[in-house]
Amino acid sequence: MSRDDPDPTELATVTELAKRRGFYFQTAEAYGGVGGFFTYGPQGAALKRNVEDAWRDRFVTRAGHMEVSAPDVMPEPVFEASGHLDGFDDMIVECPDCDASHRADHLVEDDSEYEDAEALGLDRVADLLGDLDLTCPECGASLADEPVEEFNLMFETDIGPGSAQSGYLRPETAQGIFAEFPRLKQYAREQLPFGVAQIGAAYRNEIAPRRGLVRVRAFTQAELEHFVHPEKDDPPLDAVADVELPLYSATAQEGDGSVETKTVREAVDDGTIESPWIAYYLGVARDWYAAIGVDMDRFRYRQHLSGERAHYAADCWDAETEVDGDWIEVTGFAYRSDYDLANHAAHSEESFTVFEQYDEPKTVERASVDPDMATLGPEYGGAAGDIADALERLAERDPDAFDAETVAVDADGETYAVDAEVANFSVEAVTKAGEHVTPHVVEPSFGIGRLFYTVLAHSHREDEVDGEARTYLELPAELAPTFACVAPLVTDAPLVERAEAVREELRAAGFAVDYDDSGSIGRRYRRQDEVGTPVCVTIDHETVEQSDHDAATVTLRDRDTTAQARVPVPDLVEHLTALRAGTDFADLLDREGVHEV
RNA sequence: GUGCCGUUGGUCCAGUGGUAGGACAUUAGCUUCCCAAGCUAAUAGCCCGGGUUCAAUUCCCGGACGGCACACCA
Numbered sequence: 203m204s205r206d207d208p209d210p211t212e213l214a215t216v217t218e219l220a221k222r223r224g225f226y227f228q229t230a231e232a233y234g235g236v237g238g239f240f241t242y243g244p245q246g247a248a249l250k251r252n253v254e255d256a257w258r259d260r261f262v263t264r265a266g267h268m269e270v271s272a273p274d275v276m277p278e279p280v281f282e283a284s285g286h287l288d289g290f291d292d293m294i295v296e297c298p299d300c301d302a303s304h305r306a307d308h309l310v311e312d313d314s315e316y317e318d319a320e321a322l323g324l325d326r327v328a329d330l331l332g333d334l335d336l337t338c339p340e341c342g343a344s345l346a347d348e349p350v351e352e353f354n355l356m357f358e359t360d361i362g363p364g365s366a367q368s369g370y371l372r373p374e375t376a377q378g379i380f381a382e383f384p385r386l387k388q389y390a391r392e393q394l395p396f397g398v399a400q401i402g403a404a405y406r407n408e409i410a411p412r413r414g415l416v417r418v419r420a421f422t423q424a425e426l427e428h429f430v431h432p433e434k435d436d437p438p439l440d441a442v443a444d445v446e447l448p449l450y451s452a453t454a455q456e457g458d459g460s461v462e463t464k465t466v467r468e469a470v471d472d473g474t475i476e477s478p479w480i481a482y483y484l485g486v487a488r489d490w491y492a493a494i495g496v497d498m499d500r501f502r503y504r505q506h507l508s509g510e511r512a513h514y515a516a517d518c519w520d521a522e523t524e525v526d527g528d529w530i531e532v533t534g535f536a537y538r539s540d541y542d543l544a545n546h547a548a549h550s551e552e553s554f555t556v557f558e559q560y561d562e563p564k565t566v567e568r569a570s571v572d573p574d575m576a577t578l579g580p581e582y583g584g585a586a587g588d589i590a591d592a593l594e595r596l597a598e599r600d601p602d603a604f605d606a607e608t609v610a611v612d613a614d615g616e617t618y619a620v621d622a623e624v625a626n627f628s629v630e631a632v633t634k635a636g637e638h639v640t641p642h643v644v645e646p647s648f649g650i651g652r653l654f655y656t657v658l659a660h661s662h663r664e665d666e667v668d669g670e671a672r673t674y675l676e677l678p679a680e681l682a683p684t685f686a687c688v689a690p691l692v693t694d695a696p697l698v699e700r701a702e703a704v705r706e707e708l709r710a711a712g713f714a715v716d717y718d719d720s721g722s723i724g725r726r727y728r729r730q731d732e733v734g735t736p737v738c739v740t741i742d743h744e745t746v747e748q749s750d751h752d753a754a755t756v757t758l759r760d761r762d763t764t765a766q767a768r769v770p771v772p773d774l775v776e777h778l779t780a781l782r783a784g785t786d787f788a789d790l791l792d793r794e795g796v797h798e799v
Numbered sequence: 800g801u802g803c804c805g806u807u808g809g810u811c812c813a814g815u816g817g818u819a820g821g822a823c824a825u826u827a828g829c830u831u832c833c834c835a836a837g838c839u840a841a842u843a844g845c846c847c848g849g850g851u852u853c854a855a856u857u858c859c860c861g862g863a864c865g866g867c868a869c870a871c872c873a
Contacts (some may be wrong), residue, residue, distance in 0.1 A: 211867090221809085221810070233847095234846065234863045234864060235865085236863085236864085285873080289873045292821070294871095314814075372873095394847085408872075409871055410800070412872095668834065668836060671835085672834085672835080691832060692832055703818065721835090722832080724836085742833075759833080759834085764834065770813085
């Protein structure tokens, strides 16, 4: 399957397999189901966990970053600061004739000079619909007197009894990192750069959940917030310089261009990717996607068009995979500058900067005042405080003003002539040890559910074995929910006993092992194939008859090729460990004690 | 959220104004003994609420859920 050959039934195939084999299914089906919510079944939960572990391994452990776990519910002020409370609001107006609903703010923007109609508020936008004589784009009916309703994509909840405090289910995990930045920077000893990751649930009350796991109301995100110095930190580009990226640039999307493959280095040098940090992560992520089983023929990086880019993001790329004939966004890579930290700093009392010490302290001359409030207070009453502040600003701006007998300052709209002596003006040498820096943020934000869905779809295979149709999941061994299935060839007591012993041994060694002694061996192999179990271990008569019990051999059967090899039982753990780490089944045959069947 | 279509064992489907049938799957037994074989048997279903009717899984209305299109996707 390639992008030239989309399969419109892929969604149906994956959904059917998912339900039947316990990967995922709709939540609360017993109660009619609920839109946009899915429950991961036994195989799915294991596969999802393995995807998360693979992500953690690559983007946290190997990168030396830290991982945190914040609550799903955060208090309202967090989302006031992040902009979600306003920005996540949609202003909806319904057409009285055809019932189509539209974004009222967009209609106003299209027909007026306003660029951000949402900021005008509900009432004003409702008035504008009438003032501008706006009509329904669908049927042309007048929208003049229609009510404009607010729809917030965040789930709201009350914290504590009564209406004490409002909280929201987080619409992205990122804010749980930004809001805790003051603590996290302490932990990182204020040393840039450092990265903080989080894997967790996020919630959006989508208007129209769609297409299985693609658009849901509760989903798992894996986000990394890499805090870097705005000028001084550069990514280790050399590590990924030669990684080839399928890039679908904004220019290509606007013209008749197509996906162009460039190395990370080329894309940075020719300016296709503006931010070296983003380029770095596109490179790291590309190899990671390939490793977890994303089909690279059905993968691309798409640059955001200028219109869809958030205003704070200098450069923004999405990783997209093709499933069921459509491209879906699985990761967003954004250079968020200091947008988030600056906003939290403005809304809270905490400091969201790190203190960067100079190599050498710098001494600068600074003019300052120390107004004599005992004089100012009685003389100017309530204005005294503002006058003192004004004097201070004036000292910084225009120190010469204090040379005169009296100083003129503006406060509260009036000009006051203050005795220069009362201001206590002085110029002193101040030693600066460093400065406060608001870090910039590089954010790769992964949608685990969509990746999970992509991996399922892209690993799905159909072939024929001995004239019989077969379906299997070609999952990377590292990701397989069940790693091995142990099976007695037939249900004779000695074979069953031996098989159970092997099963226990492998489980004790840390493998996810299934056991199956039902029906014919072929049927059992097919069952495991369907959930992507990489290897089956079969105990046969030969196993129990072999005189040297410790050297008895079993059959290993490979999922992808159905090839078989005989290996001694004592070597099983070693061989399976190698397979799980990515060794090819064919390479097992070169190992001592192993032979082909 | 709007429009169209749909919802029948675990899964995929057929069908009916008098409460249902297949295929696959599952379980048990026989058989077979390294790739979904065969035979026998068993388990298991009409999305929810209201209406029309002697009788509704079937017809009508509403809801939930799903698919497609449009809208939406910070």
